Amino acid sequence: MAKPFIEFKKVSKSFGTLQVLDQVNLRIYAGEITSIIGKSGVGKSVLLKHIIGLLKPDSGQILINGKPLSEFSRAEWRDFKRSLSYMFQNNALFDSLTVFENIALPLVERTSMSQAAIREKVDYRIDQFELHEVRDRYPSQISGGMQKRVALARALVTEPTMILFDEPTTGLDPLRKNAVLNMIAHYQHEIGFTGVMVSHDIPDVFFISNRVAIIENKKIPFQGTPLELEQSDNEIVWQFIHGQEVLQDQLTGLDSRPEVEKLLKTLLSKVEKHEGIFTVALFSIDDLDEIKKGVGYIASQRIFQCLAMTLKNHLIQGEYAARFGSSDVLAVFPGSDKSRAEKVVEELAGECSRQELMDPAKYKKVCIDFSLKVGVVEVSSPIDFTALLTKARENLRVIAKMECKGVLSRK
Secondary structure: OOOOOEEEEEEEEEOOOOOEEEEEEEOOOOEEEEEEOOOOOOOHHHHHHHHHOOOOOEEEEEEOEEEHHHHOOHHHHHHHHHOOEEOOOOOOOOOOOOOHHHHHHHHHHHHHHHHHHHHHHHHHHHHHOOOHHHHHOOOHHHHHHHHHHHHHHHHOOOOOEEEEOOOOOOOHHHHHHHHHHHHHHHHHHOOOEEEEEEEEOOOOOOOOOOEEEEEEOOOOEEEEEHHHOOOOOHHHHHHHHHOOOOOOOOOOOOOOOOHHHHHHHHHHHHHHHOOOOOEEEEEEEEEEHHHHHHOOHHHHHHHHHHHHHHHHHHOOOOOOEEEOOOOOEEEEOOOOHHHHHHHHHHHHHHHHHOHHHHHHHOOOOOEOOOEEEEEEEEEOOOOOOOHHHHHHHOEEEEEEEEEEOEEEEEE
């Protein structure tokens, strides 16, 4: 495995008689998003503050590219800090500066860019975060959710090599929370920064994270990929994940992916024993990534939310659906043949076609063609989980579409 960009080795930290970290080991890799999850007050933010030097460990070491932070020269430390950007939990916006001025501040302080170049960069972020209406307002004049988006825009404006996110979606409604997470994922892919995110938004952060670390009882009992997390047999991990009240998808109301995967394994086992059949339907929004880039992140999440919530309304007791990717939803129909799923597909297709989100006239500024697809598979003979999903994708067909036609369009 590649050498970690940042590594905690047996780091301990106490505040008076209160021990927060106890010989914590943590590895963060360059070019990835690592999410640190845990309950309130367990030390998630304390980890971030060690990385930027606001706190120093009582014992143990923190290494950057293999070199202990304690051995950094003044010049090395200055260069490292300049490569970082930090999004604070409380936003840390300046009340005396407008939204535009808050976002521009890092460029003014750290670069020699011209005013015109700064204005162009800041306006681009304002456009991406849909902050046009509050551009010239002060933080006290906008909502907490908008303040969060301003703070995120400011963290990204310098295109840093590493960004530390301390609860970036706190205070946002589910729609904008998912939009912000998608923005982080997009810019991480576009810019290639290393991201470290402290969050309690389970399971939403799993969809944008390369690695997840759980902090519990002053230690990190697990760190690995989201898939490894979901499949972990570690009792502490299982209790932590299944003890959260937020396992249901807040954006859509859909069921949690681990629960649906567990159901699928049970159903596949029954089929193998010739004890029944079931059907799955994979719904996918084509070109959702293009919608994010061209139309906007909130619009893309609203389209996904519309699909998922419409589907959920057509399911009956005993039928389940969960997100299986940024643009995919998998529905499971236990004990049903293909006809039941096709009936839901027909109802959903008709309802989605009538939604205003499928009306090109609603896209005044930018319009991008997209379609809703579905792949239905009836399972009556043995098949493994991966092959089942592959077959569903092979069966994808268009059931509803939005065509810009005469509306201004660009990709």
